[in-house]
Amino acid sequence: MRVYMLNPPYLPHFGRGARWQDTGRGGTLYYPVWLSYAAGVVEQEHETRLVDAPAWNWNKDDVIDDIKKFKPDLVAIDSSFPSLDNDIQVAEAIKQAHDAMIVLVGPPTSQFPEEILQSKGIDVVARLEYDFTLKELAEAVALNKDPRHIKGISYKDNGKIIHNPDREFANSGDLDRIPFVSKLYKKHLDIKDYFLGSSLYPEVQIFTGRGCPHKCTFCSWPQTLMGRKYRMRSISNVLDELEWIENNLPEVKEVFFEDDTFTINNRRVLEFCKEYSKRDLDTIWACNARADLNYETMKEMKKANCRLLIVGYESGSNEILKNIKKGIDVQQIEAFADNARKAGLLVLGDFIIGLPGETRESIEQTKKAIKKLKPDILQVSVASPFPGTEFYQWCKENEYLLTDNPNEYLDEQGHQKSIVSYPWLSAEEITNTVDGILRKYYISPRYIPVALRQVFRKNGLYELRRLWYSTKMFIGYIFGR
Ligand code: SF4
Numbered sequence: 001m002r003v004y005m006l007n008p009p010y011l012p013h014f015g016r017g018a019r020w021q022d023t024g025r026g027g028t029l030y031y032p033v034w035l036s037y038a039a040g041v042v043e044q045e046h047e048t049r050l051v052d053a054p055a056w057n058w059n060k061d062d063v064i065d066d067i068k069k070f071k072p073d074l075v076a077i078d079s080s081f082p083s084l085d086n087d088i089q090v091a092e093a094i095k096q097a098h099d100a101m102i103v104l105v106g107p108p109t110s111q112f113p114e115e116i117l118q119s120k121g122i123d124v125v126a127r128l129e130y131d132f133t134l135k136e137l138a139e140a141v142a143l144n145k146d147p148r149h150i151k152g153i154s155y156k157d158n159g160k161i162i163h164n165p166d167r168e169f170a171n172s173g174d175l176d177r178i179p180f181v182s183k184l185y186k187k188h189l190d191i192k193d194y195f196l197g198s199s200l201y202p203e204v205q206i207f208t209g210r211g212c213p214h215k216c217t218f219c220s221w222p223q224t225l226m227g228r229k230y231r232m233r234s235i236s237n238v239l240d241e242l243e244w245i246e247n248n249l250p251e252v253k254e255v256f257f258e259d260d261t262f263t264i265n266n267r268r269v270l271e272f273c274k275e276y277s278k279r280d281l282d283t284i285w286a287c288n289a290r291a292d293l294n295y296e297t298m299k300e301m302k303k304a305n306c307r308l309l310i311v312g313y314e315s316g317s318n319e320i321l322k323n324i325k326k327g328i329d330v331q332q333i334e335a336f337a338d339n340a341r342k343a344g345l346l347v348l349g350d351f352i353i354g355l356p357g358e359t360r361e362s363i364e365q366t367k368k369a370i371k372k373l374k375p376d377i378l379q380v381s382v383a384s385p386f387p388g389t390e391f392y393q394w395c396k397e398n399e400y401l402l403t404d405n406p407n408e409y410l411d412e413q414g415h416q417k418s419i420v421s422y423p424w425l426s427a428e429e430i431t432n433t434v435d436g437i438l439r440k441y442y443i444s445p446r447y448i449p450v451a452l453r454q455v456f457r458k459n460g461l462y463e464l465r466r467l468w469y470s471t472k473m474f475i476g477y478i479f480g481r
Pocket residue numbers: 212213214215216219220222260261290312
């Protein structure tokens with residue numbers, strides 16, 4: 001039984017694993033991280049090939065040639081909202097060229113199962129978290145069994161679309177049983193293909209937990225893929241993986257914990273730091289954090305080799321933070337920035353323009369906050385209302401969406417553009433504001449000391465290399481606009 005796990009071709013450097021799926025302004029390329037985890041589960045019992053077409057610059061024909069050689073019985077294709085039409089077309093081309101069951105996975109499958117299954121190229125969709133759904137589906141194909149009993153899938157039966165009940169999310173114990181994703185990267189991918197503008201290169205991205213209990217209305221992953229409940233791998237399991245990486249991927253300079261928010265459970269973070277120190281580990285790591293993280297914990301994280309925190313500040317306006325149910329205010333954001341600096345941690349501050357209640361005045365508040373907080377790395381995104389989120393529902397009810405088609409969320413180069421337009425703030429103004437803020441921040445003499453602060457620290461040369469590459473890519477992006 002052979003299973004082909006495909007991150008399908010689309011635009012170069014397109015990241016289906018990114019929070020705002022696009023082609024990344026600073027040269028970013030994400031691992032196909034969810035697909036890789038599922039490949040690890042499937043590979044325990046079946047011959048599996050994991051293919052990352054955007055990383056390898058493969059087009060549809062390259063994939064089809066490869067599929068004809070591998071001759072899979074089951075093909076799992078990843079998808080995202082902005083690439084959905086493309087992903088369905090890839091599935092159709094594969095179906096015409098090779099006779100195998102095709103299953104689509106990824107966030108759109110939980111929102112549009114009926115629409116996706118209208119395609120002749122797709123037999124099944126695996127909704128929400130899909131590692132164990134694919135495992136069961138592969139077993140059913142191998143044994144020529146009816147997939148009717150498999151939870152979490154929708155499929156066609158004599159022209160009728162059947163939706164099986166949702167599958168329970170994997171629990172913490174299950175997460176410990178999933179093979180280390182870094183082993184999959186080493187076996188199937190080339191870690192040098194992947195780049196995060198905020199991480200030392202080369203890096204690997206792993207999850208230590210899944211899901212997020214917070215209620216931010218714009219945030220897609222918990223609402224369309226991984227759920228609200230935070231499920232955690234055991235500390236020893238995570239540290240074992242770090243040890244494995246040190247021994248088997250010695251070129252890795254940083255491990256990025258991609259958990260929606262690694263700092264949800266403060267006690268666990270402290271325990272992780274304590275246990276990290278007991279092992280003879282050198283791994284530098286970074287993580288996604290929330291702005292309610294306290295100074296004492298930051299200090300322990302720094303001692304345990306944490307280098308950088310990625311934090312969703314989102315806005316400099318308390319009203320907007322309230323509208324999006326962030327559960328954080330500007331005062332907490334300022335304290336977080338001060339504390340992180342005191343603790344010696346770098347910060348990537350994320351902001352979003354175009355959220356509910358955004359006005360020219362709130363944009364000014366955000367600009368002022370950026371000036372005051374001076375994040376080491378600034379990320380500003382266009383507020384994209386992904387289907388399935390509360391933000392999307394709100395935009396739809398209030399008729400602020402320019403289009404209902406998520407395939408139109410990106411411009412021709414694959415960069416974000418606003419599809420939300422308010423009577424007092426146009427889509428064009430939102431998109432231009434994002435570019436304007438980034439340009440002003442990075443191409444300004446005021447950024448020089450911020451950049452130098454990153455270079456004059458441990459691993460300064462690697463920091464310089466990272467900064468150089470992302471600056472080069474960012475300048476290319478600005479001039480390409
Ligand atoms: S805390 Fe972060 S991951 Fe969780 S819902 Fe909010 S934005 Fe999403």
